[in-house]
Amino acid sequence: MTTTVTAAATRTRRLTGFQPTGRLHLGNLLGALRPLIAAQDAAESIALIADLHAMTMDHDPASVRRHTLEQATVMLAAGVDPERTPIVVQSQVREHTELHYLLECVAAHGEAARMIQFKEKSAAGGPIRLSLLTYPVLMAADILLYDTTQVPVGEDQNQHLELARTLAIRFNTKYGDTFTVPEGVRPDSAARIMDLAEPTRKMGKSTGTGQIRLLDPPEVIRRTVARAATDQVGLVRRDRDNQPGVTNLVDILAELTGRPPSDTTSYATLKREVTDAIEAVLTPIRARHAELSANPDSVRAVLAAGAEKVRPTAAATVRRAREAIGLLN
Ligand code: AMP
Numbered sequence: 001m002t003t004t005v006t007a008a009a010t011r012t013r014r015l016t017g018f019q020p021t022g023r024l025h026l027g028n029l030l031g032a033l034r035p036l037i038a039a040q041d042a043a044e045s046i047a048l049i050a051d052l053h054a055m056t057m058d059h060d061p062a063s064v065r066r067h068t069l070e071q072a073t074v075m076l077a078a079g080v081d082p083e084r085t086p087i088v089v090q091s092q093v094r095e096h097t098e099l100h101y102l103l104e105c106v107a108a109h110g111e112a113a114r115m116i117q118f119k120e121k122s123a124a125g126g127p128i129r130l131s132l133l134t135y136p137v138l139m140a141a142d143i144l145l146y147d148t149t150q151v152p153v154g155e156d157q158n159q160h161l162e163l164a165r166t167l168a169i170r171f172n173t174k175y176g177d178t179f180t181v182p183e184g185v186r187p188d189s190a191a192r193i194m195d196l197a198e199p200t201r202k203m204g205k206s207t208g209t210g211q212i213r214l215l216d217p218p219e220v221i222r223r224t225v226a227r228a229a230t231d232q233v234g235l236v237r238r239d240r241d242n243q244p245g246v247t248n249l250v251d252i253l254a255e256l257t258g259r260p261p262s263d264t265t266s267y268a269t270l271k272r273e274v275t276d277a278i279e280a281v282l283t284p285i286r287a288r289h290a291e292l293s294a295n296p297d298s299v300r301a302v303l304a305a306g307a308e309k310v311r312p313t314a315a316a317t318v319r320r321a322r323e324a325i326g327l328l329n
Contacts, residue, residue, distance in 0.1 A: 012043040014185075015148040017050045017139070020067035021059075022205030024074050026212040026278070027193035030255045035152060035191070037079045045085045046146055046310060047075055052090050052097070053139070056132040057121065073299050074214055077288035086306035090142065093307050095314035099141035100134070102321050106171050107137050107163075115159055140164035145314045147180040154192065156202075158184065175324035179317070193252060196228040199244040212278060214285055221282070225249075225275045230267050237264075249274050256281055 016036050018028065036045055049071050054064045072087050080087060090096050112118065112133050122128045131138075136159075143151055143164045153161050161184045168179040193203045197210030204211070210228060212221055229245040238247045249270055253261055256277040261270050292299060323329055 012150055013146060013148050014039065014043045014045040014150045014152065015048055015143055015146060015182075016045065016152055017048040017053075017142060018071055018075075019050050019053045019205075020064055020071050021054045022067060023213045023215060024071055025193075025203055025205060025214060026252065027203035028205075029078060029214055029281075030193055030252070031154065031191045032152065033075065033078050033080070034255075036085065037081075040081055040084045043150070046148075047080055047085055047087045048090055048142060049087065050090045050139075050142065052131075053135060056129055056135045058126070069296060069299060070215075070293075072303055073289055073292050073296075074285070076292055076299065076302065077285045078214070082302045082306060086309045087303060088306045088310055089303050092303065093145075093311055093314050095145055095311070095318045096138065096141055098318050099145050099314075099321060100138045102318075102325055103137050103141050103144070103167050103171070104134060105325065106167055106174065107140075111163060111166070112136060115163070117156065117160070136160040136163050137167070140167045143182050144168055144179045145317050146310060147313065147317065148182045149180060150185045151182050153184045153186070154202075171321070171324070175326075178320045178324045191255060193255075194244065194248040196224055196245075196248065199229055199248045214282060215289060216282075218279060221278055222275050225271050225278070228271060228274075234267075235265070236261050236267065236270050246270070253277055 014036075016032050018024070018032065024033070036047060039045060049068050051064055051068050054067070068089055072089070075087055076082065115136055118133055118135075121132055139160050140163060143161075144167075151157075151161055151164075161182070165181055168181045172178055172181070195201050195203045195208035195210040196212065198208050199210075201208055210224060212224055216224070228249060230249075231243050231245060233243055233246070235243075236246060236250065237243065238250050240247045246267065250261060253259075253270070253274050256274075261273055319329055
């Protein structure tokens with residue numbers, strides 16, 4: 001067995017990924033960005049804009065580039081401090097793709113082919129990109145590259161995180177201790193924000209019609225909340241099975257304000273409170289975004305600095321992996 005340097009993970013290191021397939025929305029803010037910002041002192045976090053993942057389905061090159069820059073700008077506007085939390089564009093750190101290939105050499109075709117997300121997305125018809133099949137292996141590379149100890153994952157990414165753990169353990173067992181084996185950490189269930197128009201499905205960037213995008217103007221937000229699906233029950237309470245729409249609005253309000261609705265009977269009041277709470281959170285983000293986007297070069301500089309900051313760790317991991325697997329360093 002080749003001698004390798006043991007990956008020493010002494011601190012909590014967290015990786016949160018965002019795909020630049022669309023505009024960031026309230027689910028991204030409450031489920032991922034706010035927890036990331038809140039933990040900036042407690043953990044070493046990396047915010048990864050996974051642009052390579054945005055190319056696993058038919059894509060528009062200009063919009064991937066535009067969303068990459070916009071997401072970085074929104075992250076800064078929302079309070080990500082790049083001094084503590086590097087914002088990294090995946091493709092700007094070449095080690096992601098190099099490690100991806102090395103991990104493909106310990107991954108089986110069947111492991112990738114049985115991923116639920118692959119099955120769902122490939123069932124949509126049309127040509128299936130090979131990168132859609134191998135995407136979870138690239139995600140494993142994203143995680144393992146930085147000696148990540150914790151990955152915040154929702155249910156839909158559980159299987160992919162398990163694969164990352166499996167590949168890390170398999171590689172370590174076969175070729176010597178190389179990777180830190182990451183743990184998944186669950187965001188609490190209230191942070192799973194549902195689509196306002198279709199509250200049984202998760203709010204997503206490209207799905208549903210009831211998204212609240214972080215840069216939406218106030219009148220669009222007011223209209224989207226006013227049209228949010230409710231029910232005939234007439235009670236403002238949490239009951240996800242029977243009142244998914246009302247439950248979602250109550251959860252959003254609780255996440256935004258830290259308190260339950262003040263009025264326990266009227267849906268109209270609930271919607272007004274939700275609209276006001278969203279506005280209170282988004283107004284400063286919008287204003288800061290406008291300032292930052294006036295100078296996109298400064299955002300690009302933040303991204304270049306982010307890549308620069310994490311590259312030594314990425315290079316060290318790839319070097320260990322190359323050594324272990326039998327390549328000449
Ligand atoms: P994605 O939008 O799939 O690129 O996900 C970026 C991050 O936002 C991940 O950490 C997701 O778990 C989180 N996220 C995405 N959609 C939601 C949602 N509707 N509710 C809560 N968190 C979400």
